[in-house]
Amino acid sequence: MKRLGEEKLRFFKKILKETRKGSRFDQMDDFIQHGDTTVRTHCLHVAQTAYYLACRHGWKVDEASLIRGALLHDYFLYDWHVKCLANSIHGYTHPGKALRQAEKDFELNDIERDMIKHHMFPLTIFPPRTKEGWILVLADKICAMGETIGDRMK
Numbered sequence: 001m002k003r004l005g006e007e008k009l010r011f012f013k014k015i016l017k018e019t020r021k022g023s024r025f026d027q028m029d030d031f032i033q034h035g036d037t038t039v040r041t042h043c044l045h046v047a048q049t050a051y052y053l054a055c056r057h058g059w060k061v062d063e064a065s066l067i068r069g070a071l072l073h074d075y076f077l078y079d080w081h082v083k084c085l086a087n088s089i090h091g092y093t094h095p096g097k098a099l100r101q102a103e104k105d106f107e108l109n110d111i112e113r114d115m116i117k118h119h120m121f122p123l124t125i126f127p128p129r130t131k132e133g134w135i136l137v138l139a140d141k142i143c144a145m146g147e148t149i150g151d152r153m154k
């Protein structure tokens with residue numbers, strides 16, 4: 001996070017604070033995503049990575065939407081490791097579920113909706129339509145790999 005620079009870091013923290021306020025963001029800590037990383041920590045990693053990639057490469061994006069969409073991309077709020085039929089297709093279904101939960105707590109814009117809905121591409125058929133959505137696809141896969149491999153190295 002230090003690599004973001006003071007001003008960008010302050011902006012990231014501001015969006016994070018606004019996103020946590022009055023929402024169920026912190027409840028994502030009750031559920032594991034990969035290895036021993038909770039969904040909340042995973043979403044923080046992904047948002048930081050997505051924002052870092054955009055800043056590092058000078059990609060012109062809606063920065064607030066990029067951070068918020070990434071923070072909420074896995075806002076599905078259930079334990080997908082429980083063995084049941086619904087969870088066997090979690091990979092395909094959770095973007096839609098995360099979007100429905102996020103819509104309950106936030107006024108999302110089109111960029112954020114696109115990001116959440118299409119972040120599992122190419123597992124799900126339709127690709128993102130926004131730059132922010134593509135950055136999220138990339139950041140999510142980088143973080144998921146790091147969290148999974150990192151856990152196996154322990």
Ligand SMILES: [Fe+2]
Nearest residue numbers: 073074094119
């Ligand atoms: Fe996801």
Ligand SMILES: [Fe+2]
Nearest residue numbers: 046073074140
């Ligand atoms: Fe994710």
